[in-house]
Amino acid sequence: ETGTLAGFTPWPADFAERYRRAGYWIGETFGDFLRDRAERFGDRTALVDDRRRLSYRELDARASRLAAGLARLGIKPRDRVVVQLPNIVEFFEVCFALFRLGALPVLALPPHRRAEISYFCQFTEAVAYIIADKDGGFDYRKLAEEIQAEASTVKHVLVAGEPGPFTALESLYDEPAPLPTLAPEDVAFFQLSGGSTGIPKLIPRTHDDYLYSVRASADICALDGDSVFLVALPVAHNFTLSSPGSLGVLHAGGRVVLSRRPSPDEAFRWIEKERVTVTAVVPPLCAVWLEAARNARQNLSSLRLLQVGGSKLSAEVARRVRGTLGCTLQQVFGMAEGLVNYTRLDDPEDVIIETQGRPISADDEVRVVDEDDRDVEVGQVGHLLTRGPYTIRGYYKAEAHNAKAFTRDGFYRTGDVVRRTPAGYLVVEGRAKDQINRGGEKIAAEEIENHLLAHPAVRDVALVAMPDAFLGERSCAVVVPRETPPAPRELTTFLRERGLAAYKIPDRIELTGDLPKTNVGKVDKQALRRWIADKIAQKG
Ligand code: J2J
Numbered sequence: 001e002t003g004t005l006a007g008f009t010p011w012p013a014d015f016a017e018r019y020r021r022a023g024y025w026i027g028e029t030f031g032d033f034l035r036d037r038a039e040r041f042g043d044r045t046a047l048v049d050d051r052r053r054l055s056y057r058e059l060d061a062r063a064s065r066l067a068a069g070l071a072r073l074g075i076k077p078r079d080r081v082v083v084q085l086p087n088i089v090e091f092f093e094v095c096f097a098l099f100r101l102g103a104l105p106v107l108a109l110p111p112h113r114r115a116e117i118s119y120f121c122q123f124t125e126a127v128a129y130i131i132a133d134k135d136g137g138f139d140y141r142k143l144a145e146e147i148q149a150e151a152s153t154v155k156h157v158l159v160a161g162e163p164g165p166f167t168a169l170e171s172l173y174d175e176p177a178p179l180p181t182l183a184p185e186d187v188a189f190f191q192l193s194g195g196s197t198g199i200p201k202l203i204p205r206t207h208d209d210y211l212y213s214v215r216a217s218a219d220i221c222a223l224d225g226d227s228v229f230l231v232a233l234p235v236a237h238n239f240t241l242s243s244p245g246s247l248g249v250l251h252a253g254g255r256v257v258l259s260r261r262p263s264p265d266e267a268f269r270w271i272e273k274e275r276v277t278v279t280a281v282v283p284p285l286c287a288v289w290l291e292a293a294r295n296a297r298q299n300l301s302s303l304r305l306l307q308v309g310g311s312k313l314s315a316e317v318a319r320r321v322r323g324t325l326g327c328t329l330q331q332v333f334g335m336a337e338g339l340v341n342y343t344r345l346d347d348p349e350d351v352i353i354e355t356q357g358r359p360i361s362a363d364d365e366v367r368v369v370d371e372d373d374r375d376v377e378v379g380q381v382g383h384l385l386t387r388g389p390y391t392i393r394g395y396y397k398a399e400a401h402n403a404k405a406f407t408r409d410g411f412y413r414t415g416d417v418v419r420r421t422p423a424g425y426l427v428v429e430g431r432a433k434d435q436i437n438r439g440g441e442k443i444a445a446e447e448i449e450n451h452l453l454a455h456p457a458v459r460d461v462a463l464v465a466m467p468d469a470f471l472g473e474r475s476c477a478v479v480v481p482r483e484t485p486p487a488p489r490e491l492t493t494f495l496r497e498r499g500l501a502a503y504k505i506p507d508r509i510e511l512t513g514d515l516p517k518t519n520v521g522k523v524d525k526q527a528l529r530r531w532i533a534d535k536i537a538q539k540g
Pocket residue numbers: 192193194238239240242243308309310311312313331332333334335336337340356414416428431437440442
């Protein structure tokens with residue numbers, strides 16, 4: 001097969017040419033990347049989890065052996081494989097094995113359940129689903145049984161740990177076999193979009209574009225062979241993977257430490273034990289860590305950089321980082337679709353505390369526009385549009401949606417409402433997309449509304465954000481019932497039974513006779529958000 005993957009929107013030729021000439025796209029594949037780092041960093045430790053330590057050489061060898069085993073199962077270039085793994089070294093062995101085969105990982109997150117995984121498998125026609133036996137008290141093999149019943153393309157379920165009725169990943173490591181030649185400008189894997197529509201969107205990322213963002217991010221964060229990065233958030237999330245994340249550390253020859261949980265207990269133990277120098281958290285976790293650090297028994301003095309992103313960090317919490325942890329704070333405003341902004345390590349303190357940073361690249365084109373796509377003045381609030389060397393030009397197989405989510409000249413409509421400072425830093429002021437940001441976990445309102453509309457007692461529904469001191473936002477479903485109003489508990493149980501990830505279950509359910517409408521007849525979510533916020537405030 002030649003050309004790029006069907007359903008993928010490549011960059012126009014003149015842009016691709018420009019990004020190559022500028023040295024952003026260097027023609028390296030993920031497979032080459034690991035081979036090269038194994039040659040350079042050899043016996044240095046690449047990965048550490050609660051059971052194993054792996055050197056660069058071992059990771060490289062194990063990825064090749066697993067690639068051979070996966071090929072023998074019949075997995076081919078461009079086959080999609082849904083990967084749902086916790087923070088364990090197998091995540092990297094699996095991803096690099098698939099990269100080497102040219103098969104395409106679809107990176108699911110640990111909280112995803114039947115509804116999400118089944119959709120990813122069916123939409124991508126995945127041939128395999130790769131899980132761990134158990135994590136956080138949940139048995140993923142049970143979930144896999146349900147997935148196999150629903151997604152007929154899934155021929156293989158591969159399990160890290162005890163396989164149960166499926167195939168043990170461990171049984172697949174085989175003598176390395178010849179690998180296909182891959183095109184670095186083609187899709188390497190899929191990230192998931194936070195989303196704002198009824199069905200989740202998949203984000204195709206190429207070898208060229210993703211590895212550019214990784215290298216440039218590693219430079220911005222001054223990573224080197226002495227860097228030790230703690231993966232506290234889910235390893236597959238774009239932030240922890242690439243900003244600069246575990247891949248940035250592997251690029252620089254440092255060490256990646258995988259914590260199963262983000263709790264201060266577990267994370268602080270790792271920081272002390274492995275002398276962690278950098279880690280990435282979401283704002284609520286940042287607040288929890290700061291609280292715990294005040295009387296922590298562990299020695300956290302190795303920590304040099306705390307990255308915070310995924311949702312808006314309050315200036316009050318930001319201000320406490322240096323005093324409490326004795327390290328530099330970095331705000332990170334990124335998105336799995338591409339654009340990532342960082343405050344720089346040597347930025348003045350007020351920039352670090354009050355802005356969400358500036359783009360990685362001189363070729364990240366950023367526009368802040370009004371409702372009619374006209375640029376607003378510097379300092380004015382508007383919609384953020386962006387295009388650049390690592391920002392996608394379209395979601396996977398989503399032609400109709402792409403026509404709305406991108407401008408005709410290829411700018412991605414981020415749905416974020418921002419203000420740009422004269423120095424080119426962005427401040428996130430709000431959001432236009434129909435999404436709830438629950439402490440960094442994104443919920444597409446329409447997706448949940450559709451599930452609730454399937455309940456016989458629900459006539460109409462709107463899911464909106466309500467303010468929350470800890471998570472920033474939580475979700476509230478405002479439900480218009482049919483004749484017999486359902487009990488809130490009945491609705492949440494209903495959603496759970498539909499196999500929805502727990503973070504998507506509404507935190508609160510309000511019954512009402514009618515949803516307010518705007519003058520064009522759409523549900524007035526702004527009014528609903530105000531109504532629910534007032535209601536919460538009155539109760540104190
Ligand atoms: C306010 N909102 C933010 C921030 C993301 C690095 C860091 C984060 C993500 C991520 C990522 C924010 N302040 N600092 O992929 O590589 C909101 C915005 C954005 C959306 C993207 C990375 N940082 N956000 O969070 O794809 O609304 O990526 O558009 O999960 O999170 O979400 P996601």
